[in-house]
Amino acid sequence: MSRVALLGATGTIGRATAQALVAAGHDVVAMVRKEPALHLPGATLRRADAGDPASLMHDGFAGEHFDAVVSCMASRTGVARDAWAxxxxxxxxxxxxxERCGAAHFVLLSAICVQKPRLAFQQAKLAFEADLIASGLRYSIVRPTAFFKSLSGQIERVRGGKPFLLFGDGTLTACKPISNRDLAAYIAGCLIEPERWNKVLPIGGPGPAITPRQQGEALFGMLGMEPKFRSVPPGFLGSIAGALGFASRLIPPLGTKAELARIGHYYATESMLVLDPATGRYDAAMTPETGSDTLFDHYRAIIAGEAAPDDRGDHAVF
Structure with missing residues (x-):
């Protein structure tokens, strides 16, 4: 058993990670920014603002000893100011x-998209990854592929008779989606699995890799409906981003909208798989897998009312 400081416990992955750490027998102290309307059985909740060094030091860590720090913390929007903060x-x-509290291990939830960094939040994540590696602390940097919630936004749309929206023909990108539960178990396992120490760890859910068109076809099949797709040109969001970026020179607040459009374009055109450095191409076979939950099981659970529709937050494209 380790005494673990957990950051980012209010997010979906953070909550699942808290549960996985507690289930593994660790003493978990979850540090949350707001007075939590949050129930994490077995974990201790402390109100501490991770964005405020004094609050994090005095209210969060409070001068106590911790064996490890696990961070599932991430910027909500991904725009530059938020990302770097x-x-x-x-x-x-x-x-x-x-380091001050004596932790021997820092487990970081990062993202697989930092392999091809073109966005502010990717640069910010990579900058901290480099700081963590250089610190001399034992580390595990977990880079997951796509989350179920980011691929579940069109269920109600399709069920309501609307077409499934695709960029291009829907085969431009692919991923090995991973569930909250499987990712949380993997993160918790980093504390006790030496082969995950001092490594950058790309990870996906159980394969095979699936494209957006395959997601749509499966969804129509589950609903017993004839497949109906509508294609959006891949450059659509890129054009919007360019126009908003130009307009932001005169109206600065439009810069945030431009960055959000760039984020949407990135996810619409890049696969969430391991990038083969030798070929410069995404490779499903090189993308490790974990767990047993599948995206299509998740779809079935939502359709059957056994799971609530996902709150996709600020990163929703559709």
Whole structure:
């Protein structure tokens, strides 16, 4: 058993990770920014703002000893100001406190998309990954593929008789989606599995890799409906991003909308799989797998009313 400081426990992955850590027998202290309307059985909740170094030090870590720090913390929007404040600066404060409180291990939830960084939040994540590696602390950097919630936004749309929206023909990208539960178990396992120490760890759910068209075809099949697709040109969001970026020179607040459009374009055109450095192509076979939950089982559970529709937050494209 380890005493673990958990950051980012209010997010969907953070909540699942808290449960996985508690189930593994760890003493978990979850540090949350707001007074939590959050129930994490077996974990201790502390109100501490990770974006405020003084709050994190005095209210969160409180001068106590921790064996490990696990961070599932991430910026909500991914725009530059938010990304650098949370994905980099707040994590740097947490790293300094981890060292001060005697932690031997820092487990970081990152993202597989940092392999091809073109966005502010990717640069911020990579900057902290480099800081963590250089710190000398034992680390595990987990880079998951697509989450179920990011691929479940069209269920109600299709059930209501509307077409499934695709970029291009729907085969431009692919991923090995991973569930909250399977990813949380993998993150918790980093504390006790030496082969996951001092490594960058890309991870997906059980294969095979699936494309957006395959997601749509499966969804129509589950609903007993004839497949009906509508194609959106892949460059559509890119054009919007360019126009908003130009307009932001005169109206600065449009810069945020431009960055969100760039994020949407990135996910519409890049696969969430391991990028083969030798070929520069995404490779499903090189993308490790874990767990047993499948995206299509998740679809079935939502359709049957056994699971609530996913709250996709600020990163929803459709």
């Amino acid at each position: 949370i994905d980099h600066t707040a994590h740097c404060h947490a790293l300094a406190l981890a």
